[in-house]
Amino acid sequence: MDPRGARREPTMRDVAALAKVSTKTVSRVINDLPGAGPDVVERVRAAARTLGYRPNLTASSLRRSDKRSATIGVLFEDLSNPFDAALLRAVEDRARQTGVLVLAGSSEDDPDLQRELLTSLATRRVDGMVVMAVGGHQDALQQERERGTPMVLVDRPPTFGGTDSVTTTNRDSSRDAVLHLAALGHRRIAFLGDRQTLWTSQERYTGYLEGLAHTGLTLREELVRTDLRGPDAAQAATTALFDLDEPPTALFTAQNLVTVGAMRTLRHHGLHRSVALIGFDDFPLADMLEPGVTVLRQDVPALGRRAAELIFARIDGDQSPPTHAVIPAALIQRGSGEIPPPHDQVGAGRGAARTARSRSDTGP
Amino acid sequence: MDPRGARREPTMRDVAALAKVSTKTVSRVINDLPGAGPDVVERVRAAARTLGYRPNLTASSLRRSDKRSATIGVLFEDLSNPFDAALLRAVEDRARQTGVLVLAGSSEDDPDLQRELLTSLATRRVDGMVVMAVGGHQDALQQERERGTPMVLVDRPPTFGGTDSVTTTNRDSSRDAVLHLAALGHRRIAFLGDRQTLWTSQERYTGYLEGLAHTGLTLREELVRTDLRGPDAAQAATTALFDLDEPPTALFTAQNLVTVGAMRTLRHHGLHRSVALIGFDDFPLADMLEPGVTVLRQDVPALGRRAAELIFARIDGDQSPPTHAVIPAALIQRGSGEIPPPHDQVGAGRGAARTARSRSDTGP
DNA sequence: GCCCGTTACGTCAACGTTGACGTAGGAGAA
DNA sequence: TTCTCCTACGTCAACGTTGACGTAACGGGC
Numbered sequence: 204m205d206p207r208g209a210r211r212e213p214t215m216r217d218v219a220a221l222a223k224v225s226t227k228t229v230s231r232v233i234n235d236l237p238g239a240g241p242d243v244v245e246r247v248r249a250a251a252r253t254l255g256y257r258p259n260l261t262a263s264s265l266r267r268s269d270k271r272s273a274t275i276g277v278l279f280e281d282l283s284n285p286f287d288a289a290l291l292r293a294v295e296d297r298a299r300q301t302g303v304l305v306l307a308g309s310s311e312d313d314p315d316l317q318r319e320l321l322t323s324l325a326t327r328r329v330d331g332m333v334v335m336a337v338g339g340h341q342d343a344l345q346q347e348r349e350r351g352t353p354m355v356l357v358d359r360p361p362t363f364g365g366t367d368s369v370t371t372t373n374r375d376s377s378r379d380a381v382l383h384l385a386a387l388g389h390r391r392i393a394f395l396g397d398r399q400t401l402w403t404s405q406e407r408y409t410g411y412l413e414g415l416a417h418t419g420l421t422l423r424e425e426l427v428r429t430d431l432r433g434p435d436a437a438q439a440a441t442t443a444l445f446d447l448d449e450p451p452t453a454l455f456t457a458q459n460l461v462t463v464g465a466m467r468t469l470r471h472h473g474l475h476r477s478v479a480l481i482g483f484d485d486f487p488l489a490d491m492l493e494p495g496v497t498v499l500r501q502d503v504p505a506l507g508r509r510a511a512e513l514i515f516a517r518i519d520g521d522q523s524p525p526t527h528a529v530i531p532a533a534l535i536q537r538g539s540g541e542i543p544p545p546h547d548q549v550g551a552g553r554g555a556a557r558t559a560r561s562r563s564d565t566g567p
Numbered sequence: 568m569d570p571r572g573a574r575r576e577p578t579m580r581d582v583a584a585l586a587k588v589s590t591k592t593v594s595r596v597i598n599d600l601p602g603a604g605p606d607v608v609e610r611v612r613a614a615a616r617t618l619g620y621r622p623n624l625t626a627s628s629l630r631r632s633d634k635r636s637a638t639i640g641v642l643f644e645d646l647s648n649p650f651d652a653a654l655l656r657a658v659e660d661r662a663r664q665t666g667v668l669v670l671a672g673s674s675e676d677d678p679d680l681q682r683e684l685l686t687s688l689a690t691r692r693v694d695g696m697v698v699m700a701v702g703g704h705q706d707a708l709q710q711e712r713e714r715g716t717p718m719v720l721v722d723r724p725p726t727f728g729g730t731d732s733v734t735t736t737n738r739d740s741s742r743d744a745v746l747h748l749a750a751l752g753h754r755r756i757a758f759l760g761d762r763q764t765l766w767t768s769q770e771r772y773t774g775y776l777e778g779l780a781h782t783g784l785t786l787r788e789e790l791v792r793t794d795l796r797g798p799d800a801a802q803a804a805t806t807a808l809f810d811l812d813e814p815p816t817a818l819f820t821a822q823n824l825v826t827v828g829a830m831r832t833l834r835h836h837g838l839h840r841s842v843a844l845i846g847f848d849d850f851p852l853a854d855m856l857e858p859g860v861t862v863l864r865q866d867v868p869a870l871g872r873r874a875a876e877l878i879f880a881r882i883d884g885d886q887s888p889p890t891h892a893v894i895p896a897a898l899i900q901r902g903s904g905e906i907p908p909p910h911d912q913v914g915a916g917r918g919a920a921r922t923a924r925s926r927s928d929t930g931p
Numbered sequence: 932g933c934c935c936g937t938t939a940c941g942t943c944a945a946c947g948t949t950g951a952c953g954t955a956g957g958a959g960a961a
Numbered sequence: 962t963t964c965t966c967c968t969a970c971g972t973c974a975a976c977g978t979t980g981a982c983g984t985a986a987c988g989g990g991c
Contacts, residue, residue, distance in 0.1 A: 212692075212714075214947055225971050230949060238969060255714065260690040261625040261636065262947035265976050272625065274670070274691070283656035285649055285851075292647035295673060304687055306638070307671045309659060323668055326624040327638070328576075350576075350619065466855060487649075488827065488852050491834060578977055589941050594979060602939060626977035629946050933991085942983075953972075961964080 213254040222250035233258055264328070275514060276324035276332040277307045278317065279357075286459065286484060286503060287335070290357060293507020294333055301515060303330070310337050312398075318343040325352065331514045333357055338400030353517035357510045359402040360527060367513045369506050369528045373406035373483075374413065376499045376532040377457065380481040381414025383534060384453045387543045389479060393426040393444050393451035395437055395465055397458040404429065407457040407483055426451050437464025445472060452478060452544040459484035466496065481540040483532075490537055497540025499532045506530050577618040586614035597622055628692070639878060640688035640696040641671045642681065643721075650823065650848060650867060651699070654721060657871020658697055665879060667694070674701050676762075682707040689716065695878045697721055702764030717881035721874045723766040724891060731877045733870050733892045737770035737847075738777065740863045740896040741821065744845040745778025747898060748817045751907045753843060757790040757808055757815035759801055759829055761822040768793065771821040771847055790815050801828025809836060816842060816908040823848035830860070845904040847896075854901050861904025863896045870894050 215233070219226045224243060231239045232247040239247070250256075264272045277294055279287040287309075295305050306324060310317040317337045321344070324332060331353035336344055345363040348354050360368040384392050394411045397404045408429065415422055425447060428440040437456070441464065444451055454469075456462040462482030469475040476494065485500035509528050534540075579597075583590045588607060595603045596611040603611070614620075628636045641658055643651040651673075659669050670688060674681040681701045685708070688696060695717035700708055709727040712718050724732040748756050758775045761768045772793065779786055789811060792804040801820070805828065808815055818833075820826040826846030833839040840858060849864035873892050898904075 216947080226947085227949075227972080228970065231970090234949090240969060243970080257686060257689055259629075259692060259947055261692055262629050262976090263949075265623075265626050265629060265946095265978090266948045266950080267976085268950070270976085281656070282659060283649075283653045285647075285652070288649070288652035289647045291671070292645070292673060295646060295671070299672075302687070304670050304672065304684075304691065306668050307655070307659070308663075308668065309656060320668075322621060323666070325621055327668065328623060328625055463852065463855075470855060486851065488830075488850070488856070491827075491830060492852070492855060493857055580977080590977085591942080591979075592940065595940090598979090604939060607939080623977055626946090627979075629948090629976095630978045630980080631946085632980070634946085935990090936988090938985105938987080940983105940985085943981090945980085946978085948976085950975085951973090953970105955970085956968090958967080959965085961962100 212259070213256045214259070215256070217254055218247060218250045218256045221254060222246045270328065271330055271518075272328050273302055274304050274306055274327065274329050275518075276320075276327075276329040277305050277334075278310055278320055278324070278332060279307070279335045280310055280312050280337070282307055282309045285486065286501075289503040290335075290507045290510075293504045294511045297508055297511030297515070303515075310335070312337045312401075314339060314343065321347055325350075331355070331518045333510050333514055335359060336361070336402075338398055338402075353514055355510045355514045355517070357506060365525055367517065367526045367528075369510045369513065369530065371403075371501045371506065372529055372531045373403050374410040376534070377407040377410025377455070377483065378414040378417065379410075379534055380455055380483075380499055380540070381411055382417060383540060384455070384479055384481065385414065385418040385420060387453075387479065387541065389453040389544050390420060391423065391426060391449060391451045391544075392420070392453045392455060394428070395431060395440055395454060395456045395461050396427075396429040397461060398432060399429050404457060411455055411457070431458075431461050431464070434460050434464035434467065437461040438468050441465045441468035442472075445474070453542075454478060454480045456480065456482045459486055462486070462496070462498075466492070475539070477542065477545070479540055479542040479544070481534075485535065489535075492539075494539045494542070495537025497537050498535050500535050501532045502530050576623070577620045578623070579620070581618055582611060582614045582620045585618060586610045634692065635694055635882075636692050637666055638668050638670055638691065638693050639882075640684075640691075640693040641669050641698075642674055642684055642688070642696060643671070643699045644674055644676050644701070646671060646673045649850065650865075653867040654699075654871045654874075657868045658875045661872055661875030661879070667879075674699070676701045676765075678703060678707065685711055689714075695719070695882045697874050697878055699723060700725070700766075702762055702766075717878055719874045719878045719881070721870060729889055731881065731890045731892075733874045733877065733894065735767075735865045735870065736893055736895045737767050738774035740898070741771040741774025741819070741847065742778040742781065743774075743898055744819055744847075744863055744904070745775055746781060747904060748819070748843055748845065749778065749782040749784060751817075751843065751905065753817040753908045754784055755787065755790060755813060755815045755908075756784070756817045756819060758792070759795060759804055759818060759820045759825050760793040761825060762796060763793045768821060775819055775821070795822075795825050795828070798824050798828035798831065801825040802832050805829045805832035806836075809838070817906075818842060818844045820844065820846045823850055826850070826860070826862070830856070839903070841906065841909070843904055843906040843908070845898075849899060853899075856903075858903045858906070859901025861901050862899050864899050865896045866894050 215226045215229045219229045228239055229247050232244050264270060275298060277291055281287055291307060298305055306329060308320040310320060314337050333355050335358045336356055341362050348366050354366055356368040360370055381392060396408055399405060431437045431440050454465055456465045469478055482496060482498045485498045489496040489498055513526060579590045579593045583593045592603055593611050596608050628634060639662060641655055645651055655671060662669055672684040674684060678701050697719050699722045700720055705726050712730050718730055720732040724734055745756060760772055795801045795804055818829055820829045833842055846860060846862045849862045853860040853862055877890060
């Protein structure tokens, strides 16, 4: 195919020589700048075409005064997670409109890895970054920000000042989920959550507490299981819940993988039609399970779009005070969240208010 | 945060001035090259630290003899598709080991968009590309390849020579699926597939035909529905199948979104326990549906790893003949593919051979 | 003492491109 | 005519870095 190794890419100088003009004139033609006559333009274009010339963006961005690399960095937790993937796609779509490409990386929720990727992006002089911060301290992010790198945090807000963020109504929506369950008469609502170092987990837990408080329910410590990393941990925790003397009649699972684990256990014990479940984060096929899974659905494309808009505004020099956009999540009723508690469990005066399994949508 | 705009990034010259050495010496220290005394090394390191110096990779790769940008391009169809996302992640993991970052883009199966992204990557002088080719002609890819850009195609092989590829056992696995269904006694097995311009779709259809041929079944044109783009088209096609005088007793859905659409229809008509279904591509929660969905599971991490290994070998100058790696897909029996045909439909002498719903795994 | 090799630096130019500025030639106004 | 202005180029240096090469100082062997 390419017998003697990769051949040298043609440069402006090659084009200039062939078209018998100076490199500067080639530069003018390539960049559609004025100052080149029609005949010269045509000669240069022809020369570039025959040589297969393509400008070298790295050289150009080195020299240009604005130093733009037309590249942004995206640093999420795990690009194979559907949530992260959808977010990346939304950012990418917006970036493409401006001719900007995306350097993507997974931080694995590991501070060291995040720091490493951060400097990796920085040495490539990206124009800005969209970051899902790892749990714990955000020193590395703050330092990067203080150097002047445009940055937008998604899913989790900054613990430091002066930086834009886009998040979901974690707390309010979680509270709504609990209120929804309580309105059906549930009194023993369990909380299953991800690592408590994550801001989203904390917020969702706080929303859970608010929900309990609003309906006069008391917090039962044994119904709260946090720091569940992945479906297996969630599965084990759910099993433990049903070994209790007084097991929960409803579950609020505060993260998508946790939801999956809990559902597995419910099915395993044949409880999926009798124990109510509401999960945070929608997932494909949630409507095709029996019962359909009631979820709080985040508007992921909107999150991504907003994050992209913010970062590009900053890159373009927007100096206005930092924005903290909050995108509302919606409660999608599919059945699992509308299961009432067993009759002997219904609290005084709080009858099941809604029709169970009121399928209100067509799918995720 | 940054009152007078982004401040200038410190350069080697700044570090050199502070450490009172030449820029060349700074270069030596930064790159851990010999030729700098211990005291000088320390002085330079200290200076770099106080200034917050970080090397400019674009400048460095411009000057370096190997011209490496330590960046590869990944061009898939849709980064928000779980298959693509998992693939990206696998490539990214391998790339990170070498300090290489990934520029990612979605081609949307649009030749123009693919060409655009291709040149976008080329102007950034990526060291190589991992590409999921769009359907139809591959001129743009071939041209890029002929310029000498290292390239590996994933999921779909090149229509031109001299280029590595990594694919799945599309044909053989599809045939196995049909054989599996036929062994249960099914005689009317429908095929539902994605766009026929895609190589994978063609292969899977060919496998379907081989399966029919191996078992002596005759192809019924009305049971074949192709060019289904997305779940909605699949849903409509499935509905049409069951409006036939002799509807199918089993479905082979040759793409993951098609599987979802078909399942929706089966459920809608209450047929999901009586009509057999095998889908190509696994998906989350396939085991939690009732019945569990029997699928051909591609080994996505293996696909990604292999692709990454190949591209890095080429980047490192490997000149051996092109490799066409084929990663085997596995039939995961979960129930839906083990549903036998109704009694009056069983063909002569071909009784249901296996136990239906022989759950053989724990989940996707 | 001298020569040689080695180490630790420095100098210079170049990678591919563009900003700043210079200049030749022609059109138009005085 | 002569001066001015504009257009269409060209020249030069610089972006931040590194390869090629130069050189001063030192140590060791004779």
